[in-house]
Amino acid sequence: MSSVDLRVEIAGLELANPVMTASGTFASGREFADFVDLSRLGAIVTKGVSLVPWEGNPSPRMAETASGMLNSIGLQNPGVEAFRERDLAWLAGSVPGLPVIVNVSGHDLAGYVGVIEALEDEPGVSGYELNISCPNVDAGGMAFGTDCAAAAEVTAACRAVTARPLIVKLSPNVTDIVSVARSVEAAGADAVSLINTLLGMAIDTSSFRPKLARVVGGLSGPAIKPVAVRMVWQVASAVEIPVIGMGGIMTADDAIEFMLAGATAVAVGTANFVDPTSTVRIVDGLAEFCHAHGVGCVSDLVGAVDVS
Numbered sequence: 001m002s003s004v005d006l007r008v009e010i011a012g013l014e015l016a017n018p019v020m021t022a023s024g025t026f027a028s029g030r031e032f033a034d035f036v037d038l039s040r041l042g043a044i045v046t047k048g049v050s051l052v053p054w055e056g057n058p059s060p061r062m063a064e065t066a067s068g069m070l071n072s073i074g075l076q077n078p079g080v081e082a083f084r085e086r087d088l089a090w091l092a093g094s095v096p097g098l099p100v101i102v103n104v105s106g107h108d109l110a111g112y113v114g115v116i117e118a119l120e121d122e123p124g125v126s127g128y129e130l131n132i133s134c135p136n137v138d139a140g141g142m143a144f145g146t147d148c149a150a151a152a153e154v155t156a157a158c159r160a161v162t163a164r165p166l167i168v169k170l171s172p173n174v175t176d177i178v179s180v181a182r183s184v185e186a187a188g189a190d191a192v193s194l195i196n197t198l199l200g201m202a203i204d205t206s207s208f209r210p211k212l213a214r215v216v217g218g219l220s221g222p223a224i225k226p227v228a229v230r231m232v233w234q235v236a237s238a239v240e241i242p243v244i245g246m247g248g249i250m251t252a253d254d255a256i257e258f259m260l261a262g263a264t265a266v267a268v269g270t271a272n273f274v275d276p277t278s279t280v281r282i283v284d285g286l287a288e289f290c291h292a293h294g295v296g297c298v299s300d301l302v303g304a305v306d307v308s
């Protein structure tokens with residue numbers, strides 16, 4: 001399998017393979033290090049980091065659904081200073097060389113910019129992913145990702161304070177995701193990632209109560225995969241910058257679907273809760289697929305779907 005070239009490039013960042021972790025499903029790696037050789041990942045995308053600590057939403061904030069799950073975590077995190085001291089320091093010391101992409105959250109423009117400014121001197125950061133698509137916070141989050149002008153504004157503000165790779169994570173909770181992708185591309189994004197979770201709701205019929213304390217939450221897992229593949233295909237056909245695809249990837253075959261649709265790299269999320277070794281299993285599966293199909297470079301799969 002050594003003959004297969006799994007390398008891909010995103011915004012000048014060379015990844016050993018296209019498999020990343022999806023933000024919020026892998027913490028900052030440390031919690032998974034007993035199960036997964038982190039050095040085998042293409043990149044780690046951290047949980048969302050905000051300027052000050054966020055408490056998150058009340059429980060229950062997870063509910064299993066058919067072929068997926070709902071969550072309303074609300075971007076709970078200890079804030080950028082604690083992240084820098086604890087998580088970044090651990091990653092730099094334990095997995096040197098692993099590309100680290102910090103997922104950035106904010107309630108307002110200054111919040112996003114502040115996180116990036118706080119991390120600009122950190123050599124262990126390879127790039128940023130702006131989460132403008134979280135459906136689980138009242139202010140900020142998805143509000144930026146569902147409006148082209150707001151999405152462009154936050155992208156441009158962050159672009160102004162960093163030369164590092166800037167990925168903007170798009171919301172599927174829109175009518176026209178292509179317009180939002182084009183807006184952030186024009187505002188300076190180096191790549192887009194999609195999709196974040198789809199807004200959903202589940203009700204406990206014995207209590208007549210919603211299953212989540214916040215009533216609605218974000219749907220993830222295999223249930224959303226066809227929606228995600230469709231959006232990746234639409235966006236990849238419309239922008240010049242690379243696309244990172246995610247949404248329900250459980251197997252290497254799922255990852256290949258996203259690459260054929262136009263994703264240069266993929267991220268694995270909910271699958272980590274089912275099998276913590278999903279990411280490396282998918283890396284191995286990609287190499288096996290390429291080997292079996294005579295594909296020398298995994299990047300040859302990008303956008304290779306035949307829709308004629």
Ligand SMILES: Cc1cc2nc3c(=O)[nH]c(=O)nc-3n(C[C@H](O)[C@H](O)[C@H](O)COP(=O)(O)O)c2cc1C
Nearest residue numbers: 022023024048071131195196220221247248269270
């Ligand atoms: C429990 C949970 C927490 C998440 N937290 C974040 C987050 O902090 N930032 C973010 O951009 N996306 C977050 N997401 C969205 C995922 O990164 C991903 O976009 C989505 O779940 C679709 O991929 P999947 O079906 O493979 O999980 C979270 C998803 C889950 C399930």
